[in-house]
Amino acid sequence: xxxxxxxxxxxxxxxxxxxxxxxxxxxxxxxxxxxxxxxxxxxxxxxxxxxxxxxxxxxxxxxxxxxxxxxxxxxxxxxxxxxxxxxxxxxxxxxxxxxxxxxxxxxxxxxxxxxxxxxxxxxxxxxxxxxxxxxxxxxxxxxxxxxxxxxxxxxxxxxxxxxxxxxxxxxxxxxxxxxxxxxxxxxxxxxxxxxxxxxxxxxxxxxxxxxxxxxxxxxxxxxxxxxxxxxxxxxxxxxxxxxxxxxxxxxxxxxxxxxxxxxxxxxxxxxxxxxxxxxxxxxxxxxxxxxxxxxxxxxxxxxxxxxxxxxxxxxxxxxxxxxxxxxxxxxxxxxxxxxxxxxxxxxxxxxxxxxxxxxxxxxxxxxxxxxxxxxxxxxxxxxxxxxxxxxxxxxxxxxxxxxxxxxxxxxxxxxxxxxxxxxxxxxxxxxxxxxxxxxx
Numbered sequence: 173x174x175x176x177x178x179x180x181x182x183x184x185x186x187x188x189x190x191x192x193x194x195x196x197x198x199x200x201x202x203x204x205x206x207x208x209x210x211x212x213x214x215x216x217x218x219x220x221x222x223x224x225x226x227x228x229x230x231x232x233x234x235x236x237x238x239x240x241x242x243x244x245x246x247x248x249x250x251x252x253x254x255x256x257x258x259x260x261x262x263x264x265x266x267x268x269x270x271x272x273x274x275x276x277x278x279x280x281x282x283x284x285x286x287x288x289x290x291x292x293x294x295x296x297x298x299x300x301x302x303x304x305x306x307x308x309x310x311x312x313x314x315x316x317x318x319x320x321x322x323x324x325x326x327x328x329x330x331x332x333x334x335x336x337x338x339x340x341x342x343x344x345x346x347x348x349x350x351x352x353x354x355x356x357x358x359x360x361x362x363x364x365x366x367x368x369x370x371x372x373x374x375x376x377x378x379x380x381x382x383x384x385x386x387x388x389x390x391x392x393x394x395x396x397x398x399x400x401x402x403x404x405x406x407x408x409x410x411x412x413x414x415x416x417x418x419x420x421x422x423x424x425x426x427x428x429x430x431x432x433x434x435x436x437x438x439x440x441x442x443x444x445x446x447x448x449x450x451x452x453x454x455x456x457x458x459x460x461x462x463x464x465x466x467x468x469x470x471x472x473x474x475x476x477x478x479x480x481x482x483x484x485x486x487x488x489x490x491x492x493x494x495x496x497x498x499x500x501x502x503x504x505x506x507x508x509x510x511x512x513x514x515x516x517x518x519x520x521x522x523x524x525x526x527x528x529x530x531x532x533x534x535x536x537x538x539x540x541x542x543x544x545x546x547x548x549x550x551x552x553x554x555x556x557x558x559x560x561x562x563x564x565x566x567x568x569x570x571x572x573x574x575x576x577x578x579x580x581x582x583x584x585x586x587x588x589x590x591x592x593x594x595x596x597x598x599x600x601x602x603x604x605x606x607x608x609x610x611x612x
Contacts, residue, residue, distance in 0.1 A: 225526040225534075232529050233556060233574050242559070242573030242595040242608035248301035249604045255291040256603020259315045261324075262543070262587030266299030266594060268605065269324050271313035275603065294326055294335060299589075307339045315585075317492075319446040327453065330439035332472060347439040349453050349466035349475040363459045364434040365427060372422055379415045386412060434459070445493045450513065452498060454489050457481070463489040465498070467513065478515025485537035486581040492542050494564060499550055503537035503581075508552060510564065521566025522552075529558060530571065540584035546592045553584040557606075559595060575599065575606040 237243070250257055254272035261269050273292035292309040294316065313328035322337045330347040352360060386408045392399045400408075425433075442463070443454035453466045463482040468475050482489055483504035490501040497512040507522035522539070525532030533539050539552035549569060550562050557575035562568055575597035577584075585598040595608040 228527050229529060229534060229556070233558060236529075236558070236571045237574045237576070240571050240573045241611055243611050244573070244576055244606060245609040246607045247599065247602070247604040248297065248596075248607060250295055250297075251303065253291060254293050254295065254306070256600075257598065257605055258313055258600070258603070259583060259585055260587065260596065260598060260605055261317050261585075262589060262596060263296075263318060263322075264590050266589040266591070267304070268297040268587065268596065269316055269318065270295045270297060270605070271309070271316045271326055271328070272603075273309075273312050275600065292328075294324065294333075294339075296339075299594075305339050307335065307341070309333065314441070314583075315443045317444050317446055320448050325444045325446050325451065327441040327444045330436075330441060332441060332444065332451070332453065343472065345472045347441070348468055348472040349441075349455055349477075350435075350439050351475075352435075360434075360459070361427075361431050364431055367460055368422070368425075368430045372419060375415065375419045375422070379412060379419060382408070382412050382415070442487060442489055443491050445491045445498060447493050447513070452478075452491060452493070454482075454491050465491060465500070465515065467515075478513075479511060482509075488537070488540055488581065488583060490541040490585075492544065494544060494550065495548065499542045499564075501539045501542050501552065503533075503540055506533040506538060508539060508542060508550065508562070508566070519566060521562065529554075530560075530568065535579070535581075537581055540582070541586055543586050543588060545588045546590055551586055551588060551595075553586040553597060555579055555582055555584050557584075557597060559586055559597065559608075573597075573608040575608060577601065577606065 248257075248268070250270065250272055255274045257270045257272055258275065259271045263269055271292075271294055292312055293306045294309055294313070295306040296304040298304050309326065309328070311329045311331040311333075313326050315328070316324055316326045318324055323342065324335045324337070326333045326335065330350075332345045332348060333341065334343040336342055386405060389398070389400050389405050389408070437456050438458055439455075441453050441455055445452040449470060451468045451470060451472060453468065455464050455466060456462075457464050457480060462480070463484050464477050465479040465482070466475050467478050479500070482500065482502055484502065485504050488503060492499045494510070497510055497518055500509040500511065502509045502520075506524040507520045509520045510518040512518060523532040524534070526534050533552075533554060535555055538554040540555050541553045543551050545551055545561065548564065550564055551572060552560050552562060554560075556579040557577040559572040559574070560568065561570050561572050573595050577597065577599045578601045582600050583598060584600070587596040588594070589596075593610050595610075597606040597608065599606050
């Protein structure tokens with residue numbers, strides 16, 4: 173990739189990042205484009221550093237593709253009539269369970285009764301990828317995870333569904349975590365309206381800052397400190413226009429629309445983890461940005477919010493049950509957070525590392541997902557296909573493998589067969605599961 177195309181790729185990534193930025197940074201609403209222009213600080217040093225980091229990362233990934241213990245061997249696809257694989261989990265003897273359907277745009281709320289959801293299914297797959305059985309889902313699924321008894325829990329939209337290993341539907345619930353009493357609703361409405369007004373003002377200020385910076389860039393000539401190519405300035409201007417359009421549409425919303433949108437957003441469920449006694453649901457934060465985790469009983473009653481304020485990008489926040497608690501892939505903070513079943517923090521591990529992929533987590537937001545291996549260690553996945561192994565104490569063990577997937581902030585679910593012979597990685601763009609086999 174030459175310098176010009178690297179520059180364009182960098183700017184496009186920046187602009188796209190803006191659309192998911194609010195959910196990525198709950199503590200501040202500040203478009204990524206503004207941050208990058210500020211980071212350039214009148215020179216190209218930041219861009220050069222970014223390109224150098226990207227080059228080193230690509231070289232490291234290429235090396236580990238051929239030296240890591242697991243190497244890509246094949247992929248698993250499903251019947252095209254089902255759409256794409258949207259999520260999966262590992263079962264015993266190399267088998268998988270997958271949820272399928274049409275991939276939804278970031279932030280989309282899908283009508284469970286829309287005809288387009290007809291391809292949504294829960295599918296049991298044999299070790300060689302053959303379909304064993306499947307059952308239809310009446311909602312668009314996002315994730316699936318097994319319980320200790322081999323049953324499967326599926327979430328998507330505001331829905332939770334529980335299936336026996338033979339496909340029998342055992343239970344279903346709609347947003348079991350979210351209820352509003354008359355008193356609670358009044359407080360919720362006021363908080364939502366206040367937050368909405370603050371967001372609009374913050375976006376206005378950020379838009380003004382970026383417009384001023386773009387105007388300054390337009391006045392620079394080649395050779396001036398901080399000069400940027402015309403195509404780069406054009407992309408910044410397009411970002412400004414997108415921001416202005418977004419602000420205008422938000423300003424036109426009525427109070428009723430603002431509240432209805434907030435309620436629907438809070439009802440959405442992103443992930444599920446299960447123990448013998450509890451079901452844990454990852455949801456959007458009640459008010460503002462970020463994610464929360466709710467604990468319910470196994471019959472989806474008695475919801476209690478045990479964790480809040482989690483920072484995740486583009487609607488991604490993974491949780492898995494591990495020994496003694498939960499592993500949370502808090503991707504926007506570049507660490508794994510371990511908590512007990514009451515939400516009390518046990519430890520966090522991980523840090524931002526753009527240059528050395530063995531020292532921490534790179535990209536805008538990683539790790540994306542986790543799973544346990546057969547030895548009680550935690551595997552972490554990054555959106556560029558990288559899978560690493562850590563002890564639950566946070567000690568880095570090794571790079572396990574690298575799946576050949578398109579990078580980008582996305583669901584990067586992983587799994588490992590019980591015998592440790594196969595590693596699985598979700599290629600959400602292709603709607604398949606990449607299979608990496610243990611070398612030797």
